[in-house]
Amino acid sequence: MSITEKILCTKSHEFLLENADKTFTIGLTDYAVEQLGDIVFLELPEIGAEFKKGETFATVESVKAASEIYMPISGKIVAANNEAVDAPEILNEDSFEKGWLVKIEATGENETDDLLTYTDYKAELE
């Protein structure tokens, strides 16, 4: 199964992927990074930081502008992709796998109802 069949997406262009160990990976969709263009800066939160669904947890900057990244669900940060911080251009190459942003432990319940499958997300973009 390809990754796009397993993820859920937000309308603000984040994706959420459930891992085998019950943590979740959060990143930006391919559409988001394509729209941003060359990504030159990434700021990720500290391990242990907690955020509610919809809160800003990270910032990404393209050549032209800074954009905030929002939590698709509530959670506590358990890992951050430091390789992406050091070389933000990997988000342009592959935002789903190499360019993931953080891993979280979910702290809320039933928060995925408004998230979209990748197919529905793509359809919304049309």
Next chain:
Amino acid sequence: MTKETFLHDKHVGLGAKMVDFAGWHMPVQYTSIIEEHNTVRENVGLFDVSHMGEVFVSGKDALEFLNKVVPQDITKLAYEKAVYCQLPNKNGGLIDDLIIYKLGILEYLIICNASRIDEDLNWLVRNSKEFDVKIDNLSHIYSLLAVQGPKADALMRKMGLTTQQESFTIQPAKIAGIKLLASRTGYTGEDGYELLVENKHSEYLWDKILEDGKEFGIKPIGLGARDTLRLEAALHLYGNDLDENTTPIEAGLSWSVPKDKKEDYNGKEVIMNQIQNGTQKKLIGLKMLDKSIARHEYEVYFKGEKVGHITSGGPSPVLKANIALAYVKNDKEICTGATVQVMIREKLHDAEVVKRPFVEKRNRIKL
């Protein structure tokens, strides 16, 4: 209604990402801003800048009139030469910045910012009452193509340019068989040409330049790279770094303002007073000391005190660092080598005051 240049369909056809800029639907990038930026620094790039304004000034009093509206001394502008100018209001604040070209004894061309054409025309007409002068906005008749980069001259020669043209000159030329005006100017900090051509020839010329430029590594370049290129060269962007409350002296443009011009001009009293007695604020260049990026309107601090704000900022692909222009209070201690702080998302980040331009014009043509 968003306006389109005559090359709009070419941009769309090339897969450009289009944005609204100053009322125009323009390409911001074709592939990647950084890649396009480096193409202009290393080889040659082609820009559609047809959104810019072309205003022709002619008539018996054309010289006297222009000399009244800009601080520069137009009496010293020779035939087929160009000069960088500003258009100050009565207080010395800038309505626009422009390039004035002398096309004939009584004929001048003004190239101005797309976002300011209406304000410029309004101001020029208001100031022309006592002069026998004709002001024609012919922006709708001409396209403007910029060919910029170290290989621009070789490409133009291949395409039919025969004369040796100095920097800041304009000459009638035939490029790919098309009659146009070739100006050796630009907004990138590189050598290059700006080609003023009738709209009906612009599509043919665009395609031909891209085709003939292949061997020089040419690429079409969008407004995104135009902005990063001009920032590295510390060239001002109207609306960011210049406005009606900023004089050319405050903007660090003293080099362009003659001290000995006899004729009166709008804002002269304020401008001359600032040359003699100094200004309240000044423009500085900054290099961020960490990976953060200073952006337009971010606050600047010095020794714990808010001293100004960023007007333009972003990555420098050549320096591989983040750079910015800022207005700060005119404090002697805020000088080259000093460290200031920029407030970015509620945190202060160190930046060093550095000399402008950030990137030297490496390919400056020898006269």
